[in-house]
Amino acid sequence: MxxxxxxxxxxxxxxxTDPTTPLLYVLRDDLELHGPRFGCxxxxxxACTVIMDGNAVRSCSIPVSGAQNRSITTLEGLGTVQHPHxxxxxxxxxxxxxxxYCMNGMIMVSKVLLDKNPHPTDDQIKQALNxxxxxxxxxxxxxxxxxxxxxxxA
Amino acid sequence: MNAxxxxxxxxxxxxxxxxxxxxxxxxxxxxxxxxxxxxxxxDLKATSLDSWIAIGRDGMVTVFSSKVDLGTGVETALAQIVxxxxxxxxxxxxxxxxxxxxxxxxxxxAGSRTxxxxxxxxxxxxxxxxxxxxxxxxxxxGAPISKLTVTDGVVSVLGNGHKVSYANLLGGKHFNVxxxxxxxxxxxxxxxxxxxxxxxxxxTVGKSVPRVDLPPKFTAQFTYVQDVRxxxxxxxxxxxxxxxxxxxxxxxxxxxxxxxxIVKVVHEGSFVGVVAxxxxxxxxxxxxxKVTWSTPETKMPANPDAVYDYxxxxxxxxxxxxxxxxxxxxxxxxxxxxxxxxxxxxxxxxHGMLAPSCAIADVQGDKVTIWAPxxxxxxxxxxxxxxxxxxxxxxxxxxxxxxxxxGRLGTDDAAExxxxxxxxxxxPVRVQWMRADEHGWEPKGPxxxxxxxxxxxxxxxxxxxxxxxxxxxxTEANGIPLVTSRQVGLKAPGQGFPNxxxxxxxxxxxxxxxxxxxxxxxVQPDPTPLRTxxxxxPGDLARMFASECFMDELAAAQGVDGVQFRMRYxxxxxxxxxxxxxxxxxxxxxxxPAPAPTSSGNIAAGRGVAVSARSNxxxxxxxxxxxxxxxxxxxxxxxxxxxxxxxIINPDGLKNQIEGNVIQGTSRALMEEVLYDSSGxxxxxxxxxxxxxxxxxxQIDIRLIDRREMPALGGGEPxxxxxxxxxxxxxxxxxxxxxxxxxxxxxxxxxxMHAGVTSTQRA
Numbered sequence: 001m002x003x004x005x006x007x008x009x010x011x012x013x014x015x016x017t018d019p020t021t022p023l024l025y026v027l028r029d030d031l032e033l034h035g036p037r038f039g040c041x042x043x044x045x046x047a048c049t050v051i052m053d054g055n056a057v058r059s060c061s062i063p064v065s066g067a068q069n070r071s072i073t074t075l076e077g078l079g080t081v082q083h084p085h086x087x088x089x090x091x092x093x094x095x096x097x098x099x100x101y102c103m104n105g106m107i108m109v110s111k112v113l114l115d116k117n118p119h120p121t122d123d124q125i126k127q128a129l130n131x132x133x134x135x136x137x138x139x140x141x142x143x144x145x146x147x148x149x150x151x152x153x154a
Numbered sequence: 155m156n157a158x159x160x161x162x163x164x165x166x167x168x169x170x171x172x173x174x175x176x177x178x179x180x181x182x183x184x185x186x187x188x189x190x191x192x193x194x195x196x197d198l199k200a201t202s203l204d205s206w207i208a209i210g211r212d213g214m215v216t217v218f219s220s221k222v223d224l225g226t227g228v229e230t231a232l233a234q235i236v237x238x239x240x241x242x243x244x245x246x247x248x249x250x251x252x253x254x255x256x257x258x259x260x261x262x263x264a265g266s267r268t269x270x271x272x273x274x275x276x277x278x279x280x281x282x283x284x285x286x287x288x289x290x291x292x293x294x295x296g297a298p299i300s301k302l303t304v305t306d307g308v309v310s311v312l313g314n315g316h317k318v319s320y321a322n323l324l325g326g327k328h329f330n331v332x333x334x335x336x337x338x339x340x341x342x343x344x345x346x347x348x349x350x351x352x353x354x355x356x357x358t359v360g361k362s363v364p365r366v367d368l369p370p371k372f373t374a375q376f377t378y379v380q381d382v383r384x385x386x387x388x389x390x391x392x393x394x395x396x397x398x399x400x401x402x403x404x405x406x407x408x409x410x411x412x413x414x415x416i417v418k419v420v421h422e423g424s425f426v427g428v429v430a431x432x433x434x435x436x437x438x439x440x441x442x443x444k445v446t447w448s449t450p451e452t453k454m455p456a457n458p459d460a461v462y463d464y465x466x467x468x469x470x471x472x473x474x475x476x477x478x479x480x481x482x483x484x485x486x487x488x489x490x491x492x493x494x495x496x497x498x499x500x501x502x503x504x505h506g507m508l509a510p511s512c513a514i515a516d517v518q519g520d521k522v523t524i525w526a527p528x529x530x531x532x533x534x535x536x537x538x539x540x541x542x543x544x545x546x547x548x549x550x551x552x553x554x555x556x557x558x559x560x561g562r563l564g565t566d567d568a569a570e571x572x573x574x575x576x577x578x579x580x581x582p583v584r585v586q587w588m589r590a591d592e593h594g595w596e597p598k599g600p601x602x603x604x605x606x607x608x609x610x611x612x613x614x615x616x617x618x619x620x621x622x623x624x625x626x627x628x629t630e631a632n633g634i635p636l637v638t639s640r641q642v643g644l645k646a647p648g649q650g651f652p653n654x655x656x657x658x659x660x661x662x663x664x665x666x667x668x669x670x671x672x673x674x675x676x677v678q679p680d681p682t683p684l685r686t687x688x689x690x691x692p693g694d695l696a697r698m699f700a701s702e703c704f705m706d707e708l709a710a711a712q713g714v715d716g717v718q719f720r721m722r723y724x725x726x727x728x729x730x731x732x733x734x735x736x737x738x739x740x741x742x743x744x745x746x747p748a749p750a751p752t753s754s755g756n757i758a759a760g761r762g763v764a765v766s767a768r769s770n771x772x773x774x775x776x777x778x779x780x781x782x783x784x785x786x787x788x789x790x791x792x793x794x795x796x797x798x799x800x801x802i803i804n805p806d807g808l809k810n811q812i813e814g815n816v817i818q819g820t821s822r823a824l825m826e827e828v829l830y831d832s833s834g835x836x837x838x839x840x841x842x843x844x845x846x847x848x849x850x851x852x853q854i855d856i857r858l859i860d861r862r863e864m865p866a867l868g869g870g871e872p873x874x875x876x877x878x879x880x881x882x883x884x885x886x887x888x889x890x891x892x893x894x895x896x897x898x899x900x901x902x903x904x905x906x907m908h909a910g911v912t913s914t915q916r917a
Contacts, residue, residue: 040510045508076373084372102557130848135506140854
């Protein structure tokens with residue numbers, strides 16, 4: 001066990017855990033966050049995506065020790081139902097989900113995309129999201145939502 | 155929401171959400187106070203209006219339903235139906251769903267039947283409630299019911315402006331009214347004598363009301379079953395055998411002694427699981443635990459070819475007609491001037507839930523609480539009752555949503571895993587399957603082998619249609635037995651339920667017509683990882699693949715345009731011809747025979763059509779594809795859908811479902827096949843069982859055919875059925891190659907292109 005300091009959603013958090021624990025389980029079980037979700041534990045689906053130092057990463061595949069003193073943003077860090085982020089507003093307006101389980105990853109990856117490229121083309125959006133799996137088939141709505149959010153930002 | 159809300163709080167209209175994990179006892183007491191009869195969990199009477207609807211002091215209308223939202227938005231749609239019938243605003247409706255102690259059993263949420271069957275149940279309950287409220291208003295206002303109108307839950311007297319609200323009439327009180335109820339589950343009929351509204355008067359139904367669950371989902375404020383946390387909860391993981399019957403010959407607990415936080419290795423029958431303090435410890439332990447399994451008596455089939463051979467050569471245990479037979483098929487085939495025959499193969503496929511199975515169980519002596527994503531909360535309660543030998547009244551199942559499941563969570567295995575492990579440690583246990591557990595042990599959609607024969611007369615008219623579907627049943631025994639029940643020794647009787655009958659050409663009328671679905675008994679007596687359960691539109695994709703591709707083969711053999719050819723034989727089915735006409739217009743379909751003229755470049759383009767019906771919803775699809783002639787890779791560029799499911803409750807919600815069906819159907823058509831050999835399943839992750847990604851998502855155009863005068867029918871799965879057939883027909887149009895085995899991988903497309911596959915023709 002080890003004490004590990006994390007910076008999550010602009011708050012300092014200290015957890016006492018096995019340092020080999022993947023970041024995902026620390027975020028979910030120790031910090032009780034619901035944004036990052038377990039889908040495969042293999043870095044294949046993207047449901048567990050968080051933003052670490054400005055990049056979208058798979059929290060299931062990073063040991064918590066590797067996140068020490070890094071800045072981590074989860075879906076909770078973007079906005080709330082009452083005060084949603086522009087991307088969250090766009091996803092709501094496009095009704096861009098069915099079950100919504102994968103949408104954490106879709107939104108977090110899109111956040112990084114728009115931060116780096118505020119006006120992406122359809123192909124750039126598809127390319128950015130290509131590593132994120134959605135089984136319900138909400139893809140066309142997600143693309144529309146990201147475009148809508150890009151418009152809001154402009 | 156994870157919060158529990160009691161009926162009393164509902165009636166008080168305090169809006170308070172009571173978060174507690176110890177409500178099981180008190181809930182029964184609240185129920186006892188609330189209605190005259192039942193005080194046992196899940197023993198609510200359908201005949202009591204209070205079982206269905208409560209009016210709060212704040213005017214909020216709470217609706218209690220055992221139906222659950224599987225991520226399709228059906229809860230929003232059901233609320234729309236109730237809002238209209240009660241003359242309240244949509245936002246005045248609060249749905250409480252999926253709690254065995256608070257809802258009457260309306261049957262499993264499945265088969266695209268919720269809007270069709272539970273919709274009228276709730277509508278009639280609401281109509282009965284409105285009638286009762288009008289009676290009360292009539293007394294209060296001293297005016298006859300015929301002079302009363304209702305707007306947003308306020309009753310007014312025509313002419314004099316006197317008003318009273320539902321909240322004033324009944325807020326916080328019970329109806330104490332009995333309503334007629336016959337049948338049960340899907341077949342439950344409520345208050346049939348109460349007139350419901352005419353469709354012309356619907357205000358909320360027919361509108362694209364935004365889904366209530368999406369804002370919390372996009373902001374991480376939603377509680378999926380994966381997010382449920384119970385005080386004192388431990389984490390469990392399963393360790394699965396090669397087949398259910400294989401028993402652990404030895405378990406080396408020393409192999410995990412260096413992992414801190416292990417609570418217990420649970421071993422019962424052939425069930426093995428690990429319980430630990432933390433999730434990570436449980437994951438590591440389940441992986442590291444050395445278990446030597448006995449050699450299973452039951453073997454997996456050697457490969458898919460062996461399965462198709464078995465299906466071909468084995469007599470079915472049940473033969474069911476897809477429609478009443480017409481004429482004499484054999485005679486018509488014998489007298490034909492030409493016959494054609496073709497055989498199609500459909501592989502085992504996965505539901506592929508994005509979230510692996512998960513449930514939490516708390517077994518405390520003879521009281522059990524389960525948080526689970528079961529499609530049938532009462533089914534799960536029954537199974538756990540059998541498993542634990544406890545009466546159902548001691549078990550509460552609380553639905554919590556998981557990821558989209560497409561039929562997989564009719565078989566909610568994790569609930570039983572959690573129960574067995576919780577009982578072993580007397581603490582609440584959360585079980586989540588790992589990805590390999592889910593891919594390996596989810597019950598699959600079964601393989602099918604389909605043969606179609608047709609007879610033509612001298613003019614080319616099709617005089618006979620003979621369709622035979624050979625399929626494993628969709629369960630390997632009657633009911634849908636779960637892995638853990640079987641592992642601890644519960645026997646599942648019967649040979650299983652057949653895999654549906656629709657889509658074998660029942661859209662058309664031929665002079666002589668026979669459609670048969672034959673249920674082939676299982677290869678093996680005990681479940682293997684190839685065990686099955688209903689997979690979205692069970693059996694339909696394969697049957698529609700065979701029937702709609704064969705229609706295309708017949709049309710092409712005669713040099714007739716595919717839409718025109720179908721119109722001839724669907725002429726007496728107006729909804730089918732309307733859908734065909736609509737999709738042809740939407741896709742800008744130009745009439746000509748297939749295949750298209752050969753293109754000179756490396757990319758060949760084509761279009762294909764398919765039409766079919768499921769659960770009385772009619773769908774026509776046109777797919778446009780590009781085929782890379784050198785690699786065989788197929789890209790679906792565009793899919794047009796004309797969709798008729800009767801009265802539409804929520805157009806945008808329906809479009810969302812159709813888009814999902816098109817994408818999942820494209821994925822299943824192009825990419826998905828469970829691979830296996832006698833040692834087990836070969837694709838245990840997403841790289842070995844790929845699904846469609848953004849780069850291959852087609853453009854989707856939808857034309858909704860709203861039949862306001864019809865009942866509302868299902869939209870959750872009818873539109874997936876014709877998609878693979880339309881794609882295969884488009885590949886033929888592009889290349890002249892006929893695909894008769896799914897999925898249409900580049901290898902299969904190349905093979906078909908080079909082999910010049912043709913149907914068996916006899917002139």
